[in-house]
Amino acid sequence: MLxxxxxxxxxxxxxxxxxxxxxxxxxxxxxxxxYHEKLxxxxxxxxxxxxxxxxxxxxxxxxxxxxEGMNIKTNTSKVEKARKGVMEFLLANHPLDCPVxxxxxxxxxxxxxxxxxxxxxxxxxxxxxxPEKYMGPLIKTQMTRCxxxxxxxxxxxxxxxxxxxxxxxxxEDMQITTYLEKSMQSEMSANVIDLCPVGALTSKPYxxxxxxxxxxxxxxxxxxxAVGSNIRVDTFGWEVxxxxxxxxxxxxxxxxxxxxxxxxxxxxxxxxxxxYLKENGKFKKINWNKAYKIIVDKIKNTLPDKxxxxxxxxxxxxxxxxxxxxxxxxxxxxxxxxxxxxxxxxINNRExxxxxxxxxxxxxxxxxxxxxSNPRFEATILNSRIRKSFLKNNTxxxxxxxxxxxxxxxxxxxxxxxxxxxxxxxxxxxFDIFKNSKFPIFLIGQSFFKLKSADFFxxxxxxxxxxxxxxxxxxxxxxxLSNNASTVGGYDLxxxxxxxxxxxxxxxxxxxxxNLIILVGQDNLDxxxxxxxxxYIGSHGDKGANCADIVLPGSAYTEQDGYFTNLxxxxxxxxxxSYPPGDAKEDWLIINELSELLKRKKLFEDKxxxxxxxxxYLKINQKKNNFEQVFNENFTNEKIVVDPLDYYYxxxxxxxxxxxxxxxxxxxxxxxxxxxx
Amino acid sequence: xxxxxxxxxxxxxxxxxxNNKDIANNIIxxxxxxxxxxxxxxxxxxxxxxxxxxxxxxxxxxxxxYLDMPYIKVYEVATFYSMYNLAPVGKYFFQVCxxxxxMLRGAYDLVKVCKKKISENENQLSDxxxxxxxxxxxxxxxxxxxxxxxxxDYYEDLDPTKLESIIDKINKNEDPKPGSYKGRxxxxxxxxxxxxxxxxxx
Numbered sequence: 001m002l003x004x005x006x007x008x009x010x011x012x013x014x015x016x017x018x019x020x021x022x023x024x025x026x027x028x029x030x031x032x033x034x035y036h037e038k039l040x041x042x043x044x045x046x047x048x049x050x051x052x053x054x055x056x057x058x059x060x061x062x063x064x065x066x067x068e069g070m071n072i073k074t075n076t077s078k079v080e081k082a083r084k085g086v087m088e089f090l091l092a093n094h095p096l097d098c099p100v101x102x103x104x105x106x107x108x109x110x111x112x113x114x115x116x117x118x119x120x121x122x123x124x125x126x127x128x129x130x131p132e133k134y135m136g137p138l139i140k141t142q143m144t145r146c147x148x149x150x151x152x153x154x155x156x157x158x159x160x161x162x163x164x165x166x167x168x169x170x171x172e173d174m175q176i177t178t179y180l181e182k183s184m185q186s187e188m189s190a191n192v193i194d195l196c197p198v199g200a201l202t203s204k205p206y207x208x209x210x211x212x213x214x215x216x217x218x219x220x221x222x223x224x225x226a227v228g229s230n231i232r233v234d235t236f237g238w239e240v241x242x243x244x245x246x247x248x249x250x251x252x253x254x255x256x257x258x259x260x261x262x263x264x265x266x267x268x269x270x271x272x273x274x275x276y277l278k279e280n281g282k283f284k285k286i287n288w289n290k291a292y293k294i295i296v297d298k299i300k301n302t303l304p305d306k307x308x309x310x311x312x313x314x315x316x317x318x319x320x321x322x323x324x325x326x327x328x329x330x331x332x333x334x335x336x337x338x339x340x341x342x343x344x345x346x347i348n349n350r351e352x353x354x355x356x357x358x359x360x361x362x363x364x365x366x367x368x369x370x371x372x373s374n375p376r377f378e379a380t381i382l383n384s385r386i387r388k389s390f391l392k393n394n395t396x397x398x399x400x401x402x403x404x405x406x407x408x409x410x411x412x413x414x415x416x417x418x419x420x421x422x423x424x425x426x427x428x429x430x431f432d433i434f435k436n437s438k439f440p441i442f443l444i445g446q447s448f449f450k451l452k453s454a455d456f457f458x459x460x461x462x463x464x465x466x467x468x469x470x471x472x473x474x475x476x477x478x479x480x481l482s483n484n485a486s487t488v489g490g491y492d493l494x495x496x497x498x499x500x501x502x503x504x505x506x507x508x509x510x511x512x513x514x515n516l517i518i519l520v521g522q523d524n525l526d527x528x529x530x531x532x533x534x535x536y537i538g539s540h541g542d543k544g545a546n547c548a549d550i551v552l553p554g555s556a557y558t559e560q561d562g563y564f565t566n567l568x569x570x571x572x573x574x575x576x577x578s579y580p581p582g583d584a585k586e587d588w589l590i591i592n593e594l595s596e597l598l599k600r601k602k603l604f605e606d607k608x609x610x611x612x613x614x615x616x617y618l619k620i621n622q623k624k625n626n627f628e629q630v631f632n633e634n635f636t637n638e639k640i641v642v643d644p645l646d647y648y649y650x651x652x653x654x655x656x657x658x659x660x661x662x663x664x665x666x667x668x669x670x671x672x673x674x675x676x677x
Numbered sequence: 678x679x680x681x682x683x684x685x686x687x688x689x690x691x692x693x694x695x696n697n698k699d700i701a702n703n704i705i706x707x708x709x710x711x712x713x714x715x716x717x718x719x720x721x722x723x724x725x726x727x728x729x730x731x732x733x734x735x736x737x738x739x740x741x742x743y744l745d746m747p748y749i750k751v752y753e754v755a756t757f758y759s760m761y762n763l764a765p766v767g768k769y770f771f772q773v774c775x776x777x778x779x780m781l782r783g784a785y786d787l788v789k790v791c792k793k794k795i796s797e798n799e800n801q802l803s804d805x806x807x808x809x810x811x812x813x814x815x816x817x818x819x820x821x822x823x824x825x826x827x828x829x830d831y832y833e834d835l836d837p838t839k840l841e842s843i844i845d846k847i848n849k850n851e852d853p854k855p856g857s858y859k860g861r862x863x864x865x866x867x868x869x870x871x872x873x874x875x876x877x878x879x
Binding site: 157163164165166167168169170173175178179180 | 680681734746747748749750752753756757
């Protein structure tokens with residue numbers, strides 16, 4: 001600890017901090033533009049000047065490390081004069097276009113010029129003009145406003161791992177651009193909009209939509225992937241205008257992926273706002289009562305065993321729980337499933353489907369072994385953590401097979417099960433790397449669980465890790481990467497019915513065993529319809545609604561309160577920010593009303609009762625017996641096929657989103673040009 | 678100094694010739710392994726020399742791949758330094774110094790001659806595409822102001838007529854003589870020496 005003085009107050013600070021951080025610990029706020037906690041230090045905006053005793057000139061506090069006995073002053077007239085001077089230079093070339101700037105109201109330059117700006121300019125020369133740059137479909141540029149803080153460049157190079165942004169030219173003529181104005185090939189590119197302290201980089205889809213003070217802000221949870229990033233949804237009236245990240249150091253730090261941020265315009269399109277009935281291949285509007293009546297008749301006239309239900313990838317846990325209760329108590333059917341593909345899972349033990357090392361744990365890891373996963377598209381934010389770990393600890397990353405550019409270098413080993421088996425038998429040449437690693441991470445993607453012998457290998461991996469002391473009280477190297485927001489929640493609630501862990505209900509569905517199918521937000525099923533009667537409950541008219549005979553309008557994630565469990569098993573609540581369109585109802589209410597009509601009794605009196613019952617269920621079922629049943633005694637050699645996830649098209653909301661569509665086209669265009677990197 | 682314009686006409690391919698490849702590899706050897714990116718500036722210089730005194734985009738890409746670094750980083754360096762030309766220049770490339778000492782001694786008269794005899798604008802090739810000119814900052818030969826640089830040589834103590842004769846010579850495919858055009862040796866005093874008279878070696 002070092003003893004320093006800030007404004008004549010003694011404080012102890014850790015070694016290795018900068019003066020700015022020390023001042024912050026002392027409770028003194030220092031204005032800054034280029035400094036950002038999560039990025040490297042540049043020290044080029046000079047806004048953070050403070051006075052240091054024995055230094056003739058003011059110092060840039062963000063770039064100066066603290067030393068024993070420093071005496072820092074931040075409130076002297078010299079400091080104020082220096083900052084005013086810096087501000088005058090920054091404003092010399094900055095256009096005075098705040099009234100037409102989207103950053104207005106949340107602009108660092110605007111805020112700080114209230115304190116340090118002077119009322120008139122002494123700059124009589126012509127202001128610099130910088131042509132606009134093309135940076136893809138998400139980022140709108142107005143480079144005349146740029147103050148050259150280089151936060152965006154540092155973000156792109158350090159966090160996103162795509163060195164595509166740079167500063168060309170020099171001095172006053174310096175310009176921020178992507179290489180030859182290509183769009184930025186990153187799934188996190190839009191974070192530069194938040195980082196930009198001025199209005200140089202603003203959001204293209206949100207351009208001139210609203211002012212920040214007009215928006216209602218709701219702090220909630222993202223459902224685009226299983227990471228469960230913390231977000232803030234800004235609404236104007238009922239319309240979701242934009243999504244911004246919220247800081248959660250354990251999950252998403254300060255970043256969110258582009259899909260999280262920009263799929264929200266999908267909440268406006270392709271919405272189901274009224275119950276529909278399919279007659280002669282065409283959908284006809286009907287009212288709720290009629291819809292309920294048809295469904296009740298159908299359920300009553302169908303054997304429970306012939307009824308199946310599927311919950312979707314964006315379904316919240318309350319809905320899943322009430323659907324489970326509905327199936328178990330009201331219609332007494334066991335055919336309920338949350339998986340849309342034939343994957344293996346053993347839900348008897350929670351560690352079998354969780355990311356056990358935690359997202360934070362990635363930073364401590366010294367070896368990451370990717371099995372059947374492409375984290376860049378499956379969990380973008382998690383991938384940026386892996387990159388952070390790589391930069392911080394030089395973590396060794398090994399992948400089974402080439403899964404494409406992950407924004408960090410990795411070693412590739414042969415992609416077949418014989419290679420994996422060899423390693424697990426401790427005969428492989430790379431076994432020593434695993435043995436010597438203290439905190440390894442076996443990152444197993446969903447593609448792995450599609451293998452026929454997934455259960456055999458999952459068990460073998462667990463045995464291997466336990467034998468080598470990689471699963472113990474402090475560290476659990478077994479990490480499963482789920483793809484969807486509701487996957488882990490569904491497993492926690494036991495939404496599946498299978499003796500061997502495979503998706504037996506899907507198999508029956510493919511054999512056209514069922515007569516009545518209830519899809520609760522499930523759009524990803526791949527089967528041929530014959531004579532089944534399909535009920536779809538959901539928010540968007542997509543694949544599920546298309547094949548349905550009756551469609552009930554549900555709510556999207558921003559339109560109802562709901563719990564989601566993220567891939568590391570952390571339960572988080574998302575809050576209602578807006579209202580469902582038209583006649584649409586909250587999903588749980590639809591099921592509850594159906595049950596009332598079927599059995600003359602509501603399943604739950606209100607939402608609170610439902611949540612209480614669900615939390616109770618989760619508590620009781622948390623400690624499950626730890627048996628490992630293996631059905632395959634041996635394995636056949638297979639290649640792990642990592643499906644290239646269509647990142648911008650992975651769920652109903654993003655498929656309905658125009659912005660995501662543009663991003664996808666841009667990506668395809670760039671790929672066909674072959675000009676990446 | 679405005680941002681440099683990149684030529685619209687770009688060759689498709691660029692590759693170091695064998696001799697330059699050896700030079701480049703030798704330069705890279707000066708840096709520890711993994712830090713080969715430090716060699717970007719000399720490599721850009723080699724590329725410029727090889728490609729008629731300007732660097733095409735293909736060369737930047739080639740160097741980026743050669744040194745295993747992102748394209749934009751090479752692009753940044755090439756746009757930062759004024760001595761990398763990013764568009765074709767004449768075979769005889771005139772760089773007229775217009776910083777204060779030269780300016781006081783009539784550098785802008787030289788600029789006028791360039792405008793008349795070579796091309797209307799900076800960085801614009803002459804009609805026969807043999808010459809082009811550019812105003813630059815101090816070239817460090819203030820004692821012999823006004824002066825200019827043609828390719829690698831300095832031409833000093835100029836005035837408009839002398840510059841015109843130089844350009845005429847070039848147009849007649851003769852090589853003009855570099856150095857002072859007042860006949861003095863390097864930077865010796867213009868008239869008779871007045872100081873250090875007793876010192877024979879001075």
